[in-house]
Amino acid sequence: MEDTQIIALYESRSEEAVSQTAAKYGNYLRRIAGNILPGREDTEEILNDVYLAAWNTIPPKRPGVLKYYLSRIARNLSFKRLEYLGAEKRGGNADLLLSELEECIPDPRRNPEEAVQAKQLGESVNRFLATLSAEDRGLFLCRYYYAMPAPQLAERFGISPRQVKYRLEKLRKALKKQLEKEGAWV
Amino acid sequence: MGMKATDLNQAMNYVEDGYLLELDTTKKEILTMKNRKKTLRILMAAALIALMAVTAVAAEGLNLFSLESGRSKTYRSYAEVAKAITESGMEDLHIPQTLDGGFRFQSVQVQDINGRDEQGSHVLTYRQLEAEYRSDAGQQLYLSIHPALESLGEHEGDPTAVRSLGDVTMRYYLDHYRLVPGDYTLTEADKQWQSQPGNFISYGSDKVEQQDVAFLCWNQGGVQYILMDMGAAFRQDTLFAIAQEMLAG
Numbered sequence: 001m002e003d004t005q006i007i008a009l010y011e012s013r014s015e016e017a018v019s020q021t022a023a024k025y026g027n028y029l030r031r032i033a034g035n036i037l038p039g040r041e042d043t044e045e046i047l048n049d050v051y052l053a054a055w056n057t058i059p060p061k062r063p064g065v066l067k068y069y070l071s072r073i074a075r076n077l078s079f080k081r082l083e084y085l086g087a088e089k090r091g092g093n094a095d096l097l098l099s100e101l102e103e104c105i106p107d108p109r110r111n112p113e114e115a116v117q118a119k120q121l122g123e124s125v126n127r128f129l130a131t132l133s134a135e136d137r138g139l140f141l142c143r144y145y146y147a148m149p150a151p152q153l154a155e156r157f158g159i160s161p162r163q164v165k166y167r168l169e170k171l172r173k174a175l176k177k178q179l180e181k182e183g184a185w186v
Numbered sequence: 187m188g189m190k191a192t193d194l195n196q197a198m199n200y201v202e203d204g205y206l207l208e209l210d211t212t213k214k215e216i217l218t219m220k221n222r223k224k225t226l227r228i229l230m231a232a233a234l235i236a237l238m239a240v241t242a243v244a245a246e247g248l249n250l251f252s253l254e255s256g257r258s259k260t261y262r263s264y265a266e267v268a269k270a271i272t273e274s275g276m277e278d279l280h281i282p283q284t285l286d287g288g289f290r291f292q293s294v295q296v297q298d299i300n301g302r303d304e305q306g307s308h309v310l311t312y313r314q315l316e317a318e319y320r321s322d323a324g325q326q327l328y329l330s331i332h333p334a335l336e337s338l339g340e341h342e343g344d345p346t347a348v349r350s351l352g353d354v355t356m357r358y359y360l361d362h363y364r365l366v367p368g369d370y371t372l373t374e375a376d377k378q379w380q381s382q383p384g385n386f387i388s389y390g391s392d393k394v395e396q397q398d399v400a401f402l403c404w405n406q407g408g409v410q411y412i413l414m415d416m417g418a419a420f421r422q423d424t425l426f427a428i429a430q431e432m433l434a435g
Contacts, residue, residue, distance in 0.1 A: 016282055065203045079195065101195055122201065127263060130266060138208070
């Protein structure tokens with residue numbers, strides 16, 4: 001079913017919208033949540049929460065691309081769930097991802113009182129992505145948007161896990177440099 | 187409170203759809219898209235020739251035979267549209283983020299265009315912007331914007347439909363293009379086909395293919411806008427509605 005038809009189902013409050021969403025995007029969303037959360041049970045719960053959030057927000061929202069709209073919900077809810085999990089249950093990948101992102105942050109002592117607007121920061125990230133080759137952009141997004149772990153990235157990009165590590169490190173340094181240049185901590 | 191890793195992680199939610207779409211695009215699809223891009227460039231040049239050539243000869247004595255792309259730069263983020271407009275040298279332009287009918291901005295390219303005469307001599311240069319839009323269903327529209335090149339005057343061809351909004355006249359053309367390789371020799375059937383109104387033969391493709399193209403043109407503030415629908419997938423009312431929305435916005 002086309003996305004426009006699924007969105008029309010949400011708009012007409014037909015419960016078929018949820019089953020069609022699950023049929024079309026269930027596996028995709030499961031992979032996102034599964035990359036972030038350690039357990040299958042948490043992943044399945046998040047999936048149901050994603051469908052509920054879509055049901056509650058469409059309308060009034062009319063997503064530009066349904067797939068990516070759902071992926072953002074899945075990301076958000078998965079990371080929120082992660083916060084509630086105890087350290088022993090969290091698993092390594094998402095925590096490692098956050099510690100990697102920590103490396104991209106300009107020196108917080110430069111302006112410690114200023115809160116950072118996610119949207120403004122997102123625009124900086126988009127500008128950074130525009131400077132990358134399509135392959136580097138893909139690698140960066142697979143890691144920091146889709147939270148894919150290194151072995152998965154190595155397989156997808158046909159490079160060794162060591163090369164994945166090296167290239168991501170280089171990308172993080174480049175992002176940090178751009179955020180510093182743009183004064184993104186302000 | 188300075189920036190934290192979680193802020194940066196949250197910022198990832200604002201990554202533009204175009205980048206995620208790129209990630210979903212396979213190499214084979216990219217190759218197909220490149221071929222489509224090439225076809226598009228040929229069609230765009232052919233359409234512009236159809237628009238300009240007649241009056242170019244009449245007004246300036248320019249024997250405009252071909253248009254080809256020179257240097258170009260592509261921006262995929264809507265946040266960079268203002269930069270692209272500045273680089274184009276045109277002012278007071280509006281490139282919308284969305285078009286009526288659910289089309290969303292994908293990219294904008296700043297492109298130098300060189301015009302040559304039949305002998306291959308360089309007779310014209312200008313810089314244009316070409317924005318690409320895509321719908322959820324994968325349908326594409328292209329918006330080409332270039333200086334109106336006053337010396338070339340107004341197009342004298344026959345549009346399929348004409349509508350006005352205020353003092354702006356919009357002209358809709360539905361043409362049929364047969365794209366052929368550069369070394370292709372026209373057959374008698376090709377020549378006969380080409381002699382029909384609205385039929386054009388353009389050189390430069392990898393193989394012989396035929397394509398209907400609809401385009402809607404209007405001139406506003408010394409700038410020529412061309413909304414191009416490769417494949418003529420949309421009704422003319424759809425293109426007029428998009429143009430009217432742009433003019434109103």
